Amino acid sequence: MKKVYLDSASTTAIRPEVIQEMTKVMAEDFGNPSSTHSFGRNAKNILELSRKSIAKQLNSTAQEIIFTSCGTEANNWILRSAVKDLKVKRIITSKIEHHAVLYTLLALQNEYDIQVDYVAVKPNGEVDITDLVELLSQETKTLVSLMHVNNETGNILDLERVVRICKQHNALFHSDTVQSIGKTEIDLQAIPVDFIVASAHKFHGPKGVGFAFVRKNSGLQPLFFGGEQEKGLRAGTEALHQIAGMAKALELSYTNLKTDRTYISELKSYLISQLEIEFPAFVINGTADGFYNILNVLLPFSEDKTAMILFHLDMKGIAVSRGSACQSGTIKPSHVLAEMLSNEDLKKPSLRISFSHYNTKKDIDLLIEALKSI
Numbered sequence: 001m002k003k004v005y006l007d008s009a010s011t012t013a014i015r016p017e018v019i020q021e022m023t024k025v026m027a028e029d030f031g032n033p034s035s036t037h038s039f040g041r042n043a044k045n046i047l048e049l050s051r052k053s054i055a056k057q058l059n060s061t062a063q064e065i066i067f068t069s070c071g072t073e074a075n076n077w078i079l080r081s082a083v084k085d086l087k088v089k090r091i092i093t094s095k096i097e098h099h100a101v102l103y104t105l106l107a108l109q110n111e112y113d114i115q116v117d118y119v120a121v122k123p124n125g126e127v128d129i130t131d132l133v134e135l136l137s138q139e140t141k142t143l144v145s146l147m148h149v150n151n152e153t154g155n156i157l158d159l160e161r162v163v164r165i166c167k168q169h170n171a172l173f174h175s176d177t178v179q180s181i182g183k184t185e186i187d188l189q190a191i192p193v194d195f196i197v198a199s200a201h202k203f204h205g206p207k208g209v210g211f212a213f214v215r216k217n218s219g220l221q222p223l224f225f226g227g228e229q230e231k232g233l234r235a236g237t238e239a240l241h242q243i244a245g246m247a248k249a250l251e252l253s254y255t256n257l258k259t260d261r262t263y264i265s266e267l268k269s270y271l272i273s274q275l276e277i278e279f280p281a282f283v284i285n286g287t288a289d290g291f292y293n294i295l296n297v298l299l300p301f302s303e304d305k306t307a308m309i310l311f312h313l314d315m316k317g318i319a320v321s322r323g324s325a326c327q328s329g330t331i332k333p334s335h336v337l338a339e340m341l342s343n344e345d346l347k348k349p350s351l352r353i354s355f356s357h358y359n360t361k362k363d364i365d366l367l368i369e370a371l372k373s374i
């Protein structure tokens with residue numbers, strides 16, 4: 001049976017060149033970057049070249065890139081330090097953020113005397129910018145946390161516009177860019193966002209490594225304490241092979257971006273056209289101009305199909321998702337779709353199908369065939 005992976009918003013296959021780079025670092029460059037001898041200096045060199053390479057892709061300075069263990073850690077760090085150290089008293093976010101943001105904010109609300117406000121979300125999953133402007137009229141030290149590309153719907157936030165609004169209102173702006181880094185151009189000189197985060201496994205790099213972009217002179221303080229790594233902002237011996245792999249993966253993502261984006265966009269259009277033929281009553285959950293590698297659809301099936309649809313597809317070797325990965329396999333509806341759909345529609349089966357350059361039209365044909373047999 002041919003297996004079909006259509007869940008790249010959850011994680012991606014590592015590129016062979018990345019595996020090669022990581023294997024080389026593991027085999028040959030095992031020094032500790034903090035050691036002063038030649039082994040350490042060699043490791044430090046790889047570390048700093050990786051940082052420079054990542055910074056170059058995003059048009060930031062190398063010192064603004066801080067390596068972390070994942071996107072979740074980077075989100076936790078920024079939000080917690082903003083409250084604890086930058087004395088932010090109020091955070092504006094939305095109910096469609098990733099749990100790495102939402103649950104962090106709930107914890108911070110319990111621990112500190114902060115106000116958390118949720119900007120309105122339209123039925124198509126778009127963040128209501130007029131409501132954001134209204135919320136920002138309060139004179140409190142505020143941080144806005146809104147994700148760039150939604151991991152469940154693929155909806156895109158206009159980063160440039162939100163940055164401008166935040167600047168006008170003197171608010172800090174953090175954006176979870178885990179789904180967009182490596183998949184779209186981000187110029188951090190042109191877009192003066194304060195903080196963004198990334199996770200290597202979303203752009204064909206290894207799991208267990210990510211980074212935060214922290215704009216110069218932000219005043220952010222560490223989450224935990226120990227060694228002087230990452231200028232004391234993130235203690236712990238750096239996972240050199242992971243970091244080198246991440247830098248390689250990001251470089252390749254941007255080298256191939258134009259070709260991959262065109263190819264993947266065509267796959268998405270093909271899937272939509274096939275759904276229109278086979279299931280004309282299907283509905284896209286999200287905006288019509290969503291991100292090119294994610295499609296979330298409400299299928300015109302009865303409610304009793306909801307619980308078994310993923311299982312049925314899995315039996316046929318097809319991997320898709322019902323929402324973010326942590327929610328797959330549970331009956332609990334996605335917290336993102338819950339903000340967008342009626343109670344009635346929420347009970348019906350919705351699928352998130354997400355692509356990479358490794359997919360083909362054949363994969364989509366197999367998905368459509370499998371859906372027809374349900």
Ligand code: PLP
Pocket residue numbers: 009010069070071072073098100147150151176178179198199200210324325
């Ligand atoms: N933020 C978004 C938007 C994501 O999609 C994910 C991954 O699912 C994360 C954060 C968490 O990233 P990581 O798996 O690196 O902790």
